[in-house]
Amino acid sequence: MDKPVGNKTERSKSAAANRATRPSRAEAEAAVRTLIRWAGDDPDREGLLATPGRVVRAYEEWFAGYKDNPRDYLKRTFEEHGGYDEVVVLRDIRFESHCEHHLAPIIGRVHIGYLPRNRVVGISKLARLVEVYARRLQIQEKMTAEIASCLDTVLKPHGVAVVTEATHQCMTTRGIHKPGVTMVTSRMLGVFRDHAETRQEFLSAIGMRGSIHGNGSG
Numbered sequence: 001m002d003k004p005v006g007n008k009t010e011r012s013k014s015a016a017a018n019r020a021t022r023p024s025r026a027e028a029e030a031a032v033r034t035l036i037r038w039a040g041d042d043p044d045r046e047g048l049l050a051t052p053g054r055v056v057r058a059y060e061e062w063f064a065g066y067k068d069n070p071r072d073y074l075k076r077t078f079e080e081h082g083g084y085d086e087v088v089v090l091r092d093i094r095f096e097s098h099c100e101h102h103l104a105p106i107i108g109r110v111h112i113g114y115l116p117r118n119r120v121v122g123i124s125k126l127a128r129l130v131e132v133y134a135r136r137l138q139i140q141e142k143m144t145a146e147i148a149s150c151l152d153t154v155l156k157p158h159g160v161a162v163v164t165e166a167t168h169q170c171m172t173t174r175g176i177h178k179p180g181v182t183m184v185t186s187r188m189l190g191v192f193r194d195h196a197e198t199r200q201e202f203l204s205a206i207g208m209r210g211s212i213h214g215n216g217s218g
């Protein structure tokens with residue numbers, strides 16, 4: 001887990017590396033044409049002519065999360081809320097992401113809880129935090145842990161709880177073809193990990209009482 005201090009240098013280094021290696025739009029479109037041919041179709045037929053351009057624009061939207069640093073974002077928006085000492089829960093934050101193994105959609109919901117120390121962040125910022133991580137190539141376990149770790153690092157609360165429920169289209173539309181299967185992952189930090197009562201308070205708030213234990217990913 002990296003600390004906020006020193007992040008700037010790391011980030012600009014990797015951003016520079018990314019700019020140097022990032023393909024041009026024309027190269028990205030050519031890659032889509034190759035995949036169309038690989039699928040068995042003709043990228044020059046009328047219905048497919050504009051497809052590479054559309055796919056590349058869709059990628060800009062689906063993967064917009066690489067441009068943002070969620071930690072900076074949260075840091076800018078926290079508010080002092082001295083005296084509030086109850087668990088804050090935001091549930092059913094819908095997200096759309098893509099699995100890094102197949103580039104297939106992952107669609108689901110994230111539930112976030114935290115016990116503030118002094119800082120409370122606006123609920124729209126929590127939803128935004130989920131979106132930034134979702135709009136990257138992901139595996140669900142990593143995304144769940146990243147959201148928890150970011151909140152923990154920036155807000156320094158007494159604890160953070162994150163539960164993600166999602167369906168993976170690489171499971172439902174190919175491979176083992178299991179529609180209706182939902183994957184649940186969780187990350188519990190601080191009081192949510194150490195105190196069963198606080199964890200249960202969060203789990204019942206999101207309607208999952210008793211189903212998740214304190215030892216990290218579930």
Ligand SMILES: [Zn+2]
Pocket residue numbers: 099100101102103104168170171
């Ligand atoms: Zn996959």
